[in-house]
Amino acid sequence: MSDTHAQSVAFVRESEIPPAPPPVAETGALKWVRENLFSGWFNSIMTILGLIVIWYLLSGLIPWIVNGTWEGENVRDCREILQGNGGGCFAVIAQRWEQFLFGFAYPDEFYWRPTLAFLLLFLAVPPALFAMYLPRWTLIATGLYPFVAYWLIWGGSILSPLVVLLGVVGGYFAFNAGERRFGFALGLVAALLATLAIWWIGGTIAGEFSRVGRLEAVASRDLGGFMLNMILGIVCVSLSLPLGIALALGRQSKLPFIKGVCVVFIEFVRGVPLITLLFVANVVLAYFLPPGTNFDLIVRVVIMITMFSAAYIAEVIRGGLAALPKGQYEAGDSLGLDYAQSMRFIILPQALKISIPGIVNVAVGLFKDTTLVSVISMFDMVGMIRGPILSSTDWAGGIYWEPWAFACILFFVVCYGISQYSQWLERQLRTDHR
Amino acid sequence: MTIATDPHGAGQGFRVGQLISDTRYRSYTFQFIALVLLILAFGWLISNMFANLEDLGQDISYEFLSNPAGYDINQQPIPYTSQDTHLRATIIGAMNTLIVAFLACATATVFGVIAGVLRLSNNWIISKLMAVYVEMFRNIPVLIWILIIFTLTANVFPQPRDFRGEEATAAPLFGIIPVTNRGIYVPAPYFTNGIGAQEIEPGTKVTIANSASSANWLIVLAVLAGSFFAARAITGWADKRQEATGERPKTWAMILATWFVPIIITLFALGLHWDIPALRGFNFQGGLLARNSLIALWFALSIYTGAFIAENVRAGILAISKGQTEAAAALGLRPGRVMRLVVLPQALRVIIPPLISQYLNITKNTSLAIAVGYMDLTGTLGGITLNQTGRALEAVLLLMLFYLTFSLAISAIMNVYNNSVALKER
Numbered sequence: 001m002s003d004t005h006a007q008s009v010a011f012v013r014e015s016e017i018p019p020a021p022p023p024v025a026e027t028g029a030l031k032w033v034r035e036n037l038f039s040g041w042f043n044s045i046m047t048i049l050g051l052i053v054i055w056y057l058l059s060g061l062i063p064w065i066v067n068g069t070w071e072g073e074n075v076r077d078c079r080e081i082l083q084g085n086g087g088g089c090f091a092v093i094a095q096r097w098e099q100f101l102f103g104f105a106y107p108d109e110f111y112w113r114p115t116l117a118f119l120l121l122f123l124a125v126p127p128a129l130f131a132m133y134l135p136r137w138t139l140i141a142t143g144l145y146p147f148v149a150y151w152l153i154w155g156g157s158i159l160s161p162l163v164v165l166l167g168v169v170g171g172y173f174a175f176n177a178g179e180r181r182f183g184f185a186l187g188l189v190a191a192l193l194a195t196l197a198i199w200w201i202g203g204t205i206a207g208e209f210s211r212v213g214r215l216e217a218v219a220s221r222d223l224g225g226f227m228l229n230m231i232l233g234i235v236c237v238s239l240s241l242p243l244g245i246a247l248a249l250g251r252q253s254k255l256p257f258i259k260g261v262c263v264v265f266i267e268f269v270r271g272v273p274l275i276t277l278l279f280v281a282n283v284v285l286a287y288f289l290p291p292g293t294n295f296d297l298i299v300r301v302v303i304m305i306t307m308f309s310a311a312y313i314a315e316v317i318r319g320g321l322a323a324l325p326k327g328q329y330e331a332g333d334s335l336g337l338d339y340a341q342s343m344r345f346i347i348l349p350q351a352l353k354i355s356i357p358g359i360v361n362v363a364v365g366l367f368k369d370t371t372l373v374s375v376i377s378m379f380d381m382v383g384m385i386r387g388p389i390l391s392s393t394d395w396a397g398g399i400y401w402e403p404w405a406f407a408c409i410l411f412f413v414v415c416y417g418i419s420q421y422s423q424w425l426e427r428q429l430r431t432d433h434r
Numbered sequence: 435m436t437i438a439t440d441p442h443g444a445g446q447g448f449r450v451g452q453l454i455s456d457t458r459y460r461s462y463t464f465q466f467i468a469l470v471l472l473i474l475a476f477g478w479l480i481s482n483m484f485a486n487l488e489d490l491g492q493d494i495s496y497e498f499l500s501n502p503a504g505y506d507i508n509q510q511p512i513p514y515t516s517q518d519t520h521l522r523a524t525i526i527g528a529m530n531t532l533i534v535a536f537l538a539c540a541t542a543t544v545f546g547v548i549a550g551v552l553r554l555s556n557n558w559i560i561s562k563l564m565a566v567y568v569e570m571f572r573n574i575p576v577l578i579w580i581l582i583i584f585t586l587t588a589n590v591f592p593q594p595r596d597f598r599g600e601e602a603t604a605a606p607l608f609g610i611i612p613v614t615n616r617g618i619y620v621p622a623p624y625f626t627n628g629i630g631a632q633e634i635e636p637g638t639k640v641t642i643a644n645s646a647s648s649a650n651w652l653i654v655l656a657v658l659a660g661s662f663f664a665a666r667a668i669t670g671w672a673d674k675r676q677e678a679t680g681e682r683p684k685t686w687a688m689i690l691a692t693w694f695v696p697i698i699i700t701l702f703a704l705g706l707h708w709d710i711p712a713l714r715g716f717n718f719q720g721g722l723l724a725r726n727s728l729i730a731l732w733f734a735l736s737i738y739t740g741a742f743i744a745e746n747v748r749a750g751i752l753a754i755s756k757g758q759t760e761a762a763a764a765l766g767l768r769p770g771r772v773m774r775l776v777v778l779p780q781a782l783r784v785i786i787p788p789l790i791s792q793y794l795n796i797t798k799n800t801s802l803a804i805a806v807g808y809m810d811l812t813g814t815l816g817g818i819t820l821n822q823t824g825r826a827l828e829a830v831l832l833l834m835l836f837y838l839t840f841s842l843a844i845s846a847i848m849n850v851y852n853n854s855v856a857l858k859e860r
Binding site (some may be wrong): 255386 | 461464465468469472479480482483485486487489552555556558559560563569570572573575576577578581582585589798799801802804812816820826827830833834838841842
């Protein structure tokens with residue numbers, strides 16, 4: 001500054017002026033509302049429309065839930081209690097929840113068995129889902145689970161699942177030994193032979209001692225309700241994953257015959273609706289089995305749904321395989337690995353990681369599609385609601401939304417949970433640093 | 435396991451051991467083994483099939499297709515009576531499948547695009563509302579949605595008798611479209627002049643019974659096609675003028691006239707009338723009935739698939755980098771043109787492949803019609819025909835072939851389109 005005013009300074013500010021609060025419209029909730037809800041005339045109209053929709057939905061939903069009753073033996077009791085106040089008759093769920101979950105034919109004194117199997121699921125699944133945080137040995141729980149669950153749900157002697165388990169374990173060791181000595185392909189053959197041998201021997205022994213560790217057997221046709229959806233979903237996804245990997249590798253293979261077979265299979269299965277495959281399971285598959293054999297319907301359905309989802313998983317994994325840079329394949333070759341080794345150690349770990357979101361999408365879709373078995377008169381959740389529950393004399397007429405809402409909630413919880421898990425897993429597996 | 439190909443070994447002739455140890459021959463060995471296994475497996479299955487057929491005293495024959503069907507179909511795009519053959523019933527089923535698939539694809543696209551765009555909106559309420567819609571419909575099976583909407587139409591919509599008399603509790607939508615628990619009645623258009631017109635005595639009432647043949651729709655279609663090409667010619671002429679003089683002539687009035695004047699004149703000349711549904715007896719008569727099975731299937735499929743399409747649309751729009759929009763704005767394009775000329779063509783390239791597979795999903799999911807009694811192909815051929823004739827193998831095979839052909843055809847057509855919009859890389 002010039003020094004003209006040097007003497008005339010009467011006041012020198014020594015402290016900073018405290019900052020003034022920003023204008024009311026520029027802070028806090030008001031600013032947020034202005035910017036997000038009423039930034040223009042179009043935006044304002046949309047906000048108001050949105051509020052009207054929400055109001056409309058809630059004004060129907062809240063009285064339905066709040067005024068609803070859980071008491072009552074049948075629909076007439078419900079009407080009496082509700083007196084037309086718009087409440088829901090949730091008594092149908094309170095009365096019939098066991099049928100919703102287990103079907104109408106599962107013996108009620110054994111409900112603890114599928115329930116226990118379901119609870120054990122929470123022990124068996126985390127080692128596979130959160131493999132990076134839990135010690136490796138916990139995977140034993142995952143490996144044992146299918147056999148325990150089978151024994152609990154279907155009952156019968158514990159020896160038969162035990163023999164199957166022994167066969168699988170024996171096959172694993174045979175594969176390890178065989179692979180070290182003769183290579184991958186012959187290792188597989190050795191594993192197959194060992195497994196079949198153990199099953200054959202064990203099967204005869206188990207037949208002799210069929211009273212050991214015996215639970216009352218429950219026939220497959222007695223399974224139903226949400227339990228059936230869960231069983232079909234879990235079994236078919238687990239089975240279709242290895243099959244899908246094999247099909248994807250086959251489709252990417254350089255061997256023209258194998259590639260052709262895989263392409264035809266995948267495109268055929270993807271081109272037809274699941275219902276036609278279920279028709280095949282229901283009425284056609286029996287024609288192709290040796291005369292006199294009689295498969296469980298549930299086994300036939302599992303076979304067809306597994307084929308169906310394997311084709312979709314194969315396409316997802318093929319995408320993952322195609323997305324890998326060519327250098328990864330060449331790196332495997334240049335290390336001197338053979339096809340099986342380079343796939344197991346280099347290609348598949350990366351390709352599967354890329355494919356996780358797609359695989360989870362297929363799994364969720366598959367779980368939802370298990371409801372289609374109600375079309376071939378199996379009594380899953382949807383089949384139970386349409387058949388035994390809504391047409392029973394107690395609940396027919398006037399009850400529609402409560403059972404469907406219950407089904408919607410169960411499916412939503414499971415499917416939304418799976419998709420949230422996949423998003424979490426994607427973040428965990430992201431090894432590039434962004 | 436891999437044993438490097440020995441360059442000197444090639445001259446020494448062929449040894450049997452090379453079939454396993456030599457990479458040149460090993461692939462043939464594996465493929466041969468696979469072929470033999472496949473042939474054995476198929477041979478086993480087919481021999482089982484013949485053994486089973488013999489046990490049951492059946493054979494494989496498609497003669498049942500020419501036998502009278504003996505059942506009624508509640509939605510008939512072409513005339514059909516229960517005396518007609520199974521083949522005709524099958525064809526009607528296939529047409530019904532295509533009808534609902536086409537309708538659902540169209541509306542699902544509309545729902546999906548709207549929801550996808552709105553989910554990206556700055557408006558917090560709207561975007562959260564759309565997120566709820568998408569998550570809710572994606573995570574609950576479509577079969578449950580179909581059944582819920584079917585229950586809704588069958589139990590909540592008013593009965594036809596509610597429209598009757600002075601104290602009617604329900605009124606047709608816009609006065610002409612009654613929404614009942616049997617379905618929605620829509621006024622049906624028909625022509626009195628044109629191809630197949632009958633002489634009508636003056637004073638007689640014009641009805642759908644004495645109308646001209648429906649082949650007149652071909653004339654209408656031809657006129658619309660003519661308008662389409664004329665409008666394109668006008669746009670082309672405007673483009674040329676713009677290139678020559680730098681000024682674009684105003685064309686919107688001409689284009690509007692090209693679209694509307696010919697079709698209005700044609701419809702007037704053909705004598706367009708509307709058959710308006712009216713309450714007669716216990717039910718509405720006249721008009722077109724969209725049964726509630728069709729409504730439920732159509733609406734459920736489109737709103738369910740719409741949620742998936744919304745996610746595809748959102749992903750497509752997010753895939754376009756913000757720089758593209760800014761660059762277009764820097765060139766001086768207005769927001770509408772930025773969207774139309776820069777963002778949408780690039781976003782479509784990302785959106786179309788998943789959209790195709792959603793259309794295929796809709797087509798395959800129409801087979802759920804059997805759950806609500808809509809007579810599509812699965813309901814006729816795979817349902818009643820199969821159960822009446824007991825020809826499970828043949829019926830299921832035909833059913834699968836139809837869906838397979840249709841799926842492959844759609845994906846072929848869509849792939850051609852997809853290639854035409856794909857990124858042209860040098």
